Amino acid sequence: MKDLTRCVMTPEVNIEGFKSLAVGVHRASTIVFDNAEDYSNRGDRGPDGYSYGLYGTPTTRTLEAKLTALEQGARTFLVPSGQAANTIAVLPFLKAGDGILITDSTYPPMRDFANTDLARFGVEVSYYNPVDLADLETKINDRTKIVWCESPGSTTMEVQDLPKIAAIAHRHGALVGCDNTWATPLNYKPLTHGADVVTEGLTKYISGHSDLLLGSLTVREEQLVAPIRSTLGRLGISVSPDDASMVLRGMETLGVRMRHAYEVAMSLIGRLQESEIVQRVIHPALPSDPGNPTWRRDFLGASAVFGVVFAPGIAGHVPPSLDVLKTFAIGASWGGTRSLVAPMSVKAHRSATTWPGDDLILRISVGLEDQRDLLDDIDALLAEITSRARGYR
Ligand SMILES: Cc1ncc(COP(=O)(O)O)c(C=O)c1O
Numbered sequence: 001m002k003d004l005t006r007c008v009m010t011p012e013v014n015i016e017g018f019k020s021l022a023v024g025v026h027r028a029s030t031i032v033f034d035n036a037e038d039y040s041n042r043g044d045r046g047p048d049g050y051s052y053g054l055y056g057t058p059t060t061r062t063l064e065a066k067l068t069a070l071e072q073g074a075r076t077f078l079v080p081s082g083q084a085a086n087t088i089a090v091l092p093f094l095k096a097g098d099g100i101l102i103t104d105s106t107y108p109p110m111r112d113f114a115n116t117d118l119a120r121f122g123v124e125v126s127y128y129n130p131v132d133l134a135d136l137e138t139k140i141n142d143r144t145k146i147v148w149c150e151s152p153g154s155t156t157m158e159v160q161d162l163p164k165i166a167a168i169a170h171r172h173g174a175l176v177g178c179d180n181t182w183a184t185p186l187n188y189k190p191l192t193h194g195a196d197v198v199t200e201g202l203t204k205y206i207s208g209h210s211d212l213l214l215g216s217l218t219v220r221e222e223q224l225v226a227p228i229r230s231t232l233g234r235l236g237i238s239v240s241p242d243d244a245s246m247v248l249r250g251m252e253t254l255g256v257r258m259r260h261a262y263e264v265a266m267s268l269i270g271r272l273q274e275s276e277i278v279q280r281v282i283h284p285a286l287p288s289d290p291g292n293p294t295w296r297r298d299f300l301g302a303s304a305v306f307g308v309v310f311a312p313g314i315a316g317h318v319p320p321s322l323d324v325l326k327t328f329a330i331g332a333s334w335g336g337t338r339s340l341v342a343p344m345s346v347k348a349h350r351s352a353t354t355w356p357g358d359d360l361i362l363r364i365s366v367g368l369e370d371q372r373d374l375l376d377d378i379d380a381l382l383a384e385i386t387s388r389a390r391g392y393r
Pocket of ligand 1: 107150154182200214
């Protein structure tokens with residue numbers, strides 16, 4: 001063998017006895033075969049075999065297997081973002097003339113996708129009140145193929161009665177999809193409460209370090225596997241094993257990160273609730289929250305993302321006051337080690353009837369900084385908003 005060839009060929013090394021606790025990063029587009037017959041018969045390898053990088057590597061399959069076990073599902077698919085998980089969860093099951101019913105509290109890009117792309121392809125897109133089963137009953141019909149849920153809902157945090165929603169949907173032959181990004185499968189398992197497909201924005205808590213984008217969808221039954229797999233293949237969607245390995249690593253600390261952040265969030269919420277400029281804090285674990293009974297019935301825990309609704313006349317002073325924050329960063333994502341705040345505008349993404357309150361909710365995601373620094377920031381923010389509202393600034 002000549003040197004140029006040596007540079008290209010991979011020598012075999014001994015891997016016997018190499019048992020690492022870390023999952024290896026396997027990169028591949030091309031998969032090679034031991035002989036011509038194996039190549040010809042590659043179609044016989046089935047979905048768990050390897051034939052081309054697009055369809056998975058041992059690294060991506062390891063993450064998929066972990067998520068399948070946590071979600072208590074039949075199979076998981078990785079996709080490049082949480083939003084991609086939501087769109088791929090519904091695309092294979094819709095055609096022109098079908099209907100989709102989406103919770104009015106859905107993540108806004110899902111709404112945009114439905115109103116723009118699904119509508120363009122002739123799917124009838126409608127929205128239902130996330131907590132009003134009668135509204136769902138009125139709007140569902142036999143053309144409805146998907147009922148889309150997100151619990152708690154984006155920003156306004158309504159907790160949905162998934163078992164009852166699933167019973168209505170299934171009676172009409174519709175599938176139920178649920179975006180579980182807020183809770184993660186540690187705190188909620190929608191597939192065990194009637195959902196057929198569950199999606200996760202792995203970008204948030206599960207990877208946990210704000211340094212990548214990835215999403216997953218897990219199905220409850222094998223029969224949903226083939227339509228999703230073939231749609232992904234036709235669209236040419238797959239994910240990087242490097243990103244998957246980062247998620248595998250982040251996920252090992254998911255439980256302790258979430259528990260700690262939740263406890264700190266509760267103490268910050270206590271401080272916020274004492275303030276006269278705060279009308280209410282929205283988080284389903286609070287006994288005063290309308291979603292609390294359903295959350296206690298169905299969920300196993302909670303995350304550290306919550307919303308703050310201000311007293312009348314205060315909201316306009318909130319955005320310019322955020323500049324006093326020293327530990328919180330200003331940004332729209334969540335679930336990482338850094339605490340974040342983002343003023344969220346609700347009404348542009350909602351029917352007026354399902355959010356009658358103020359347009360602005362301050363969304364807070366608690367990270368892993370020292371609780372005392374975060375409390376100092378909350379105090380400084382409340383003082384700044386108060387003084388602006390009194391006209392001192
Ligand atoms: C509830 C919810 N679902 C899905 C997503 C999308 O995740 P990604 O940013 O990975 O597309 C987000 C992102 O903010 C989200 O809040």
